[in-house]
Amino acid sequence: AALGPVKRSLPSRSRTYRDGMMSSTPSRSSDLTRQIVVISAVTFMLIAALFGAGVLGGTPVQDLQGGALSATSTVLAPAAQAFSIWSVIYLFMIAYTIWQALPSQRASDRQRKVGYPIALTAVLNGLWLLAAQYTTLLVTVVTIVALLVALGWTIRILVLNPPRTFAETFFTDVTVGLHLGWVTLATVANTTAWLTAEVAPRSWGDAATGWGIAVIIVVVLIAAASAIRTGGRLAPALASAWGLLWIGIGRFATEPESTPIAIAAWIAAAIVVVVPLVLWARGRRGELALARS
Numbered sequence: 001a002a003l004g005p006v007k008r009s010l011p012s013r014s015r016t017y018r019d020g021m022m023s024s025t026p027s028r029s030s031d032l033t034r035q036i037v038v039i040s041a042v043t044f045m046l047i048a049a050l051f052g053a054g055v056l057g058g059t060p061v062q063d064l065q066g067g068a069l070s071a072t073s074t075v076l077a078p079a080a081q082a083f084s085i086w087s088v089i090y091l092f093m094i095a096y097t098i099w100q101a102l103p104s105q106r107a108s109d110r111q112r113k114v115g116y117p118i119a120l121t122a123v124l125n126g127l128w129l130l131a132a133q134y135t136t137l138l139v140t141v142v143t144i145v146a147l148l149v150a151l152g153w154t155i156r157i158l159v160l161n162p163p164r165t166f167a168e169t170f171f172t173d174v175t176v177g178l179h180l181g182w183v184t185l186a187t188v189a190n191t192t193a194w195l196t197a198e199v200a201p202r203s204w205g206d207a208a209t210g211w212g213i214a215v216i217i218v219v220v221l222i223a224a225a226s227a228i229r230t231g232g233r234l235a236p237a238l239a240s241a242w243g244l245l246w247i248g249i250g251r252f253a254t255e256p257e258s259t260p261i262a263i264a265a266w267i268a269a270a271i272v273v274v275v276p277l278v279l280w281a282r283g284r285r286g287e288l289a290l291a292r293s
Contacts, residue, residue: 062080
């Protein structure tokens with residue numbers, strides 16, 4: 001009797017991104033290496049953060065560099081409360097680190113692309129704290145600019161490889177977005193501190209308000225361009241707006257006082273958030289624009 005076609009069994013592979021935890025490709029030994037590198041990088045960042053907070057014997061950041069990095073050093077320094085956002089960013093980084101270390105994420109195509117860049121951002125974050133402790137203001141500027149570039153590169157990879165589930169969005173995209181948005185503001189504050197302390201003559205102090213407003217305008221333009229380029233991502237905008245809000249509060253309530261800069265910063269914070277919201281209203285869903293399977 002004729003036999004029907006013989007069905008050959010194929011090697012089983014996990015379904016693509018099922019529940020945000022699966023991958024379409026088998027795992028490799030290099031995948032475990034990537035996961036360990038991410039864990040190591042974030043651990044280094046957290047230890048450096050504890051050191052920078054004075055918990056492990058380091059000098060608190062606000063007391064370093066002759067106070068140039070304090071909340072009252074320049075007209076573009078956010079009030080002290082603004083820096084509490086680091087706790088949120090660190091919590092998201094810890095959550096991402098645990099999530100990406102799961103066996104089900106080991107062979108994730110997206111994590112293969114973005115794991116090492118995120119590890120790089122964690123290392124640069126920690127290096128900035130060490131640079132502030134042991135080197136000069138100029139070195140801190142170079143380090144934070146490198147961190148900003150690394151975060152921009154990372155978010156670009158995420159945009160080109162959209163998430164397929166809410167889990168990916170929450171643990172990866174929101175984490176990188178918050179980090180990017182805050183570091184954008186921190187880069188401005190750090191650079192201004194260096195220019196004020198070591199470059200600009202004292203006579204420029206009379207023009208500080210005008211220069212400060214000009215820089216805030218540039219920040220708004222950069223944030224708006226970032227929102228457009230990333231399809232309306234809200235996390236970077238919220239973090240940048242948080243920093244601008246506290247720049248305004250700092251200039252309104254503490255030295256150096258400047259009502260014009262306070263008003264400009266508050267208006268800028270509103271614009272930075274409105275831009276991605278407008279993009280969402282026009283159908284671009286930012287972090288929630290999941291890839292089609």
